[in-house]
Amino acid sequence: MVNIYSMDKLRFQSFGSGSSGNCYFIGNASQGVLIDAGLGVRSIRKYLRSIGLDFENIWGVFVTHDHADHIKAVGPLGEKHRIPIYATRKVHEGIQRSYSVTEKLYSSKKYIEKNETVELGDFRITSFPVSHDSYDSVGYTIEYKEKRFTFATDLGFVGEEVGAHLMQADYMVLEANYDEQMLQRGPYPLHLKNRIIAPTGHLSNDQAGRFLAENYNERNKHIFLCHLSKENNLPELAYTTIQNYLEEKAVIVGEHVQLVTLDRMNPSELYIF
Numbered sequence: 001m002v003n004i005y006s007m008d009k010l011r012f013q014s015f016g017s018g019s020s021g022n023c024y025f026i027g028n029a030s031q032g033v034l035i036d037a038g039l040g041v042r043s044i045r046k047y048l049r050s051i052g053l054d055f056e057n058i059w060g061v062f063v064t065h066d067h068a069d070h071i072k073a074v075g076p077l078g079e080k081h082r083i084p085i086y087a088t089r090k091v092h093e094g095i096q097r098s099y100s101v102t103e104k105l106y107s108s109k110k111y112i113e114k115n116e117t118v119e120l121g122d123f124r125i126t127s128f129p130v131s132h133d134s135y136d137s138v139g140y141t142i143e144y145k146e147k148r149f150t151f152a153t154d155l156g157f158v159g160e161e162v163g164a165h166l167m168q169a170d171y172m173v174l175e176a177n178y179d180e181q182m183l184q185r186g187p188y189p190l191h192l193k194n195r196i197i198a199p200t201g202h203l204s205n206d207q208a209g210r211f212l213a214e215n216y217n218e219r220n221k222h223i224f225l226c227h228l229s230k231e232n233n234l235p236e237l238a239y240t241t242i243q244n245y246l247e248e249k250a251v252i253v254g255e256h257v258q259l260v261t262l263d264r265m266n267p268s269e270l271y272i273f
Contacts, residue, residue, distance in 0.1 A: 010144050010273045012171065015039055015047045017153075017226040018264030022070050024173065025051070026142050026149055031121060034061045034083075035140060035151050035173075037073040041081075044073060047267050055081045059120040060110065062127075063087040064153060065134035066094030075101045078108025086110045086118060088127070090136035114138060128165055130155040133200040141165050147273060149173075153226050156199040158211045167215050171273060173262070174212070176225040176242065177202035178232035186232055202227070205238050209245030216251045222258045222271070235261040 007029040015023040021038035029052065037044060048054055061077055063085065064070055074095060078085040085108045087095065092109055095101055112118060117126040124143040131137070132154045139152040139162060150169035152162050166172050183193055183204075196202050212223065225238050239261050243253045253259045262268055 008145070010147050010149065010171075011051070012149065012224075012271045012273070013047070013051060014173075014224065014226070014262040014268040015044060016265060016267070017262040018228060018230065019069050020230075020264060021072060022153065022227065023073075024151065025053075027053075027057075027123070028144070031057050031059060033059050033120065033123065033125065033142070034077075036064055036070040036153075037061045037077055038069040038071060039073060041073045041076050044077070050267075051270050055083060058083050059123075060084040060086050060118075062112075062125060062140055063091055063095070064130075064139065064151070065132060065137040066091050066098055067134055067154070068098060068100035070154075071095055071098060072100050075103030075105060078105050079103055082108065084108055084110045086112050086125075088112055088114060088136045088138060091134075091138075094135040128161055129159075130162055131157055131159060131200050133195065133198070139165065141169065147171070155203055156201045157203070157207065163211065163215060166211075166220075167217060168219065170219055171222040171224070171271075172220065173224045173226045174208055175203040175227045176205045176208040176233070176238040176261075177227050178204050178229045179234070179237050179241070180204050180206055182234075182237075183229075183232040188231070196232075202229075205233065205241040206245075209242040212242060213245040213249045213251065216246065216249065216257065218256075220257055222260065222273075224268075225259070225261045228261060228264060230264060235263075 022036045024035040127138040141150045149171045
């Protein structure tokens with residue numbers, strides 16, 4: 001017997017999280033949206049079908065920024081499969097200029113403003129500014145049946161506005177891109193290391209851990225760590241670093257909050273909240 005109530009619950013799955021491609025599904029059993037589309041179209045469709053959905057079940061793609069690993073598939077998703085592509089005007093301009101988008105957007109373009117809320121069925125999607133070295137960058141908070149899920153990926157620091165969204169979230173995807181010692185000792189040239197650690201770069205394990213430990217509240221139930229660097233991080237290192245920061249503040253992982261590192265190349269399990 002199908003549990004009708006469970007069909008209506010909030011669902012989340014990461015299809016890929018890292019420099020090779022980022023794409024996340026957030027929705028319920030019958031409909032939802034994608035946050036970014038940096039994987040191949042066939043991969044995205046395969047992962048959707050594995051959870052009983054297809055492109056006709058997707059209301060839109062909400063793009064965080066115009067870097068290649070977040071927008072690779074927006075052209076065919078928008079123009080061939082007629083899925084609306086939501087982004088700020090500057091992000092859309094960057095998409096049109098991007099070498100990685102061979103099929104440009106026309107009829108599928110949907111413009112949003114920062115701090116604007118888009119309502120799609122029972123979902124409310126609100127964008128907010130984050131600091132990153134793209135033409136424009138945003139995070140998103142999705143509200144659904146009194147639950148809040150916030151995405152904050154590719155950001156150099158957690159500013160006041162980003163922090164407010166994260167701390168009001170039941171569930172969050174937050175960047176933990178690099179370990180500071182691995183980055184400094186690693187093979188990257190100095191200019192790239194400086195780009196990563198800049199306020200418009202990426203968030204380190206320590207930055208994420210300090211923020212979470214200092215601002216944790218009982219509403220925060222799940223923390224998903226995203227966009228881990230292949231060269232400058234390890235999943236177990238990111239997990240342990242954040243866990244240690246939280247537990248120094250008596251926030252016990254597995255008891256007070258669930259902590260998950262998202263795989264760079266493979267889909268996560270499907271989470272049903």
